[in-house]
Amino acid sequence: MSKLLPPNSTQLERNITEVAAKNCELPVEIKTLASIDNAPDSFLSFLAWQYSVDSWDNSWQPSLQRSLIKKSFRQHQIKGTRQAVREVLSQFGYQCIFHEWFETNPVGTPGTFTLELNLNGFELTEETYVEVNRLVKDAKPASRHLTNLLINVQPVCLPRIAIGCHGAETVTIYVE
Template structure:
């Protein structure tokens, strides 16, 4: 027992060993404020930080950015838990941009206390593996009286149109074996007729 010990003289061996171990806690090279910050927390400690931050839906297969974003959004989700805003915030935190359409905003109005999720995706759409994740996040954030009616995926193609022109002056051009132009849309051939 050292001179600075706060233990009584009749302390057990276990208490003395515990005191010796905790006396060196200041030598641990981890800064606590870095561990409690989702941006600076070591990757291996993220599941424990998520548990401490009460992240309801967690997937070990998420990317590093998705895990950190879910931890950051946890407080905001819990503040609004049981609302559509919490559902949006939770899904946006893991990188799934979503619009929520409640029953009274549908045309015609849907069943009371139901809602649709509308995802705008690129050509790949939503994978089946992601649907289970989406449902887990929605169930943890929505109101108990509300029910998910439908997941609507809107596939958006973002491509720039390409135009080409050719001009020629002063020459006579003769076209042999001319064929009417056709347009192919999703493997459907549409003949182009002149008006």
């Protein structure tokens, strides 16, 4: 580190540089910090800032945080398109159908769109609903305005078996 000092540096400057070099040593290599897969979990928020991740929460699982950092470049490439809205909502496991004003019958108000959101059996909490609206607002084309959000709740029903006993008989009921 002292090689960065000019040749005419004072002894005090050299001493300060030497002490600072000892106190500023990183516990891991810089290569590790720059790697999304190898960076410590506590450093992911800095990588998110570096890669311009639009949506971030420190309480999310590190695996989700790493995934969002990796997808950030792609999100910025397609931002402002239907595909961006689809990909943002697919992170929650949802599918969406995007209807622009000129695709509706009768033709809607110019510059507007409606969104049909299929939950695919996943839960939609109030917090998730707020997050979905925020993400759609960030990803949608800037010239378009959401006029209607239709949410399709189609629970995924798995066959369930209820077994009950009545005396010596066993009754099995299949619920679909």
